Amino acid sequence: MNCPSETAQAQTVPRLLAQLAPLAMSDVIMALGDPLQISAVSRLSNPKESLAAMGIVKALANFLESPIIMVLHASTALSGDRSSRRCLARFVLWLALVCSGLFLLLSLPGFYEWVFLDLFGTTPQVAQAARRAMLWMVLWPAFIAWRRFFQGVMIRDKQGRWLGWASIARLTTFATLLWIGFWQRGQGPEVAAIALMGGLLAEALCAQYFAYRSGAVASFASQNDTKLPQSLPQMWRYYLPLASTMVIVWGGRAMLVAVLARAVDGPLALASWPAAWNFLLLVANCTRMVQQMIIAQARQVCFQTLLRFAACAGLAASGLMIVLAFSGAGESALLGLLGNQQDLYVTALPVLRIGCWLPLLVAAQNACQGFCIVAGKNWRIQQATVASLLTTLVVTFSLTEAGYSGTVCAIWGMMLGLLFEVGVLATGALAWPSKRIG
DSSP, X not given: OOSOHHHHHHSOHHHHHHHHHHHHHHHHHHHHHHHHHHHHHTTSSSHHHXXXXXXXXXXXXHHHHHHHHTHHHHXXXXXXXXXXXXXXXXXXXXXXXXXXXXXXXXXXXXXXXXXXXXXXXXXXXXXXXXXXXXXXXXXXXXHHHHHHHHHHHHHHTTOTHHHHHHHHHHXXXXXXXXXXXXXXXXXXXXXXHHHHHXXXXXXXXXXXXXXXXXXOTTOOSBSOOTTSOOSHHHHHHHHHHHHHHHHHHXXXXXXXXXXXXXXXXXXHHHHHHHHHHHHHHHHHGGGTTHHHHHHHHTTTSOHHHHHHHHHHHHHHHHHHHHHHHXXXXXXXXXXXXXXXXXXXXXXXXXXXXXXXXXXXXXXXXXXXXXXXXXXXXXXXXXXXXXHHHHHHHHXXXXXXXXXXXXXXXXXXXXXXXXXXXXXXXXXXHTHHHHHHHO
């Protein structure tokens, strides 16, 4: 059977959900930064230009961060072995330097104008508003890599509770810097960028400190497991399908922003989409760490139990999103997030209502990705991501050409793309039970 009896009985769905809670809190606290940032920027000078500028800067930051994102997954999977962890640390350092170097390159004159004016098709006012924010964000990929490496070490050693404390430090620092910038009436994008970088630096420092304090850094299950990558070429072959998957994801979302800019209500869509999308992610992020739980537990816990656990987490989060999307409280929160600007609110509200099942799809996506990783089906993740990206862009572009609001086009594209991705991932995830039987 697929269930190791003693451990499987010990790890019930409620216990798995209890273990997920501090990890989910880390992601939710991290996601709180974007709504706070949008709320502050929308109340400073030139709110529409500033929101559009910061939306593009974050899209670029996420794209250049994308090769780093799977460092958390790699660290969770590999850091139990001393040699693999050391190799991964060297690999992550080089990767962080390359990604931050690219960020600096795109901030230089010539490249900068090409990205904002030609690639994204923004107005000169939006491009000018974003200039200083781009420079502040140059080290964003490096700080992300630093943080995620030590987060993975703690998750591997079942010390996930410390992630929540590091996230609290990030949110506190971010909110403090954001308040200072708001109080001084600074330029919206620059205020947001300084706060984002300060919060991320605080979290990275805390993640490293807690990893050492908890004993996770000193804990190893093996010294030299030859089944795991032991050299930089081996690490590159292991990591390439994971990194390329995230590059495709965030590259596609950057392209999505470019499509939004060309919708019939392009300026409004650019300004309101980040607020609506981040409102959705605030709830959907409750389920992202399902993947880390499955990677860490798949060899000890029954496959069916893990599926039920993922389904329960996703349904609970989507239930909350339905309440928020169709209640006065959720609508008031969205309006306040957008600085009480009614035109932005009208274009943002449909995103919440159409996307209320997004958290369940995110839970399914992350569960299937987790099973693919432990089954060694990393390339299946990339195949599913390509399918999702193509679906998202085709649907969004088609609806945009038909004259629909940009935000409506984008959320339908994201939802259908994610649904298609889950279907492809499921074919790889089902390989894990058969491997265990074998």
